Amino acid sequence: MRSEKSKHTFEKWVVTILLIIGGLIVSLPFIWMISSSFKPESEILQMPPTLFAENPTFDNYISLFTTMNFGIYLKNTLIIVALSFVGLFFNAMAGYGFAKFNFKGKDKTFYLVLATMMIPGQVTMIPVYLLLNEMGLINTMLGIVLPGLAAAFSIFLFRMFMATIPTDLIEAARLDGAGEFYIFFRLIMPISKPIFAVQGILTFIAAWNSFLWPLIIANDESLYTLSVGLSLLKGQYANNFALQMAGAAFMVIPIIIVFSLFQKYIVEGFTTSGLK
Incomplete structure (x- = not known):
């Protein structure tokens, strides 16, 4: 023993x-x-290199907002993130509708939504661009955000999770006089916290790192996102590695913070999925 x-x-x-x-x-x-x-430009190039800054400074982060227009890029990125979360609620409602409502053509419509997941995003960029051009939404914030509000993968995950919620619970709420919006926001959403947490993180990461589509739609620098600004930083300040590291850290740290805050719900989502 x-x-x-x-x-x-x-x-x-x-x-x-x-x-x-x-x-x-x-x-x-x-x-x-x-x-x-946090290293000065002179220290980051010294040999042998140092792991930690000997003379730490915030000048690199200050330069991002003074030399570069990172304040504008940050504002645009936060707007995209906020509107993407609006799209997240639309996807959740669509998933709830596919899971708990019966209507004509329900299965065929859902299969059509799933079929769009097989089409690479690069294939649809030109048709979407032409549609937005006809609508006069090129070089606008709405043109950047609108195509990403509906996501087939998000609808699919919400539908699969909400299909496991007992229908009797929803029927009991209806018998008590609850409306459909009340049921969704006060009953379905609290039960669906794990999947909302997972999808919330995926939505945040996708919106925070949005690069290619804003670069295509936006002709004005005032509409650029942080990812586009970081690529400009690498081009304009290719030899200033400390400034590039500051820009990269500014992009990564918020994602780590969001993941840390919602980690409990992610684990709960995986556990619940495993039990079901």
């Missing part, structure tokens, strides 16, 4: 040490990026 217990303890320590080493190796580029963002 003691030998088996000792063996189990030894294996546990070995696995823990290996995980720590692996975590440090994976985290090293991220640590280097954060540290380099």
Whole structure:
């Protein structure tokens, strides 16, 4: 018994040490990026290189908003994120409708939605661009946001999750006089917190990192996003690596914060999906 217990303890320590080493190796580029963002331009090029800044400074982050127009890029990105979350609620409503309502052509319509997932986004860019051009939405914020409000994958996930919610619960709420919007916002949404958390993070990441479509639609720099601004930063300040690291860190850190806040709901979503 003691030998088996000792063996189990030894294996546990070995696995823990290996995980720590692996975590440090994976985290090293991220640590280097954060540290380099606080280095002066002269220090980041010195040999041998230093892992942590010897003379930390916030000048690189200040330069992003003074030398570059990162304030405008940030505002545009936040607008896109906010409107994308509006689209998230539309997708949730569509998923709820496919899961709990019966209407003519329901299955065929849902299969049509699924079929759009097989079409690469690059294929639809030109037709969507031409449609938006006819509507006069080129070089507008609405033109950037509108095509991304509906997402087939998001509708599919919401539909699959909400199909597991007992219909009797919804019928009981209707018998009590609850309206459909009341049922959705006060009953369905609280039950669907895990899938909302997962889809919320995916929506935030997609909107925060939006690059190609804003670059195509926007002709004015005042409509550029952070990702487009970061690409401009790499072009205009190709030799200023500290400034580039600051821009990259500014892009990555909010995603890590959002993931950390909603991590509990993501794990809950995976656990619930596994049980079902």
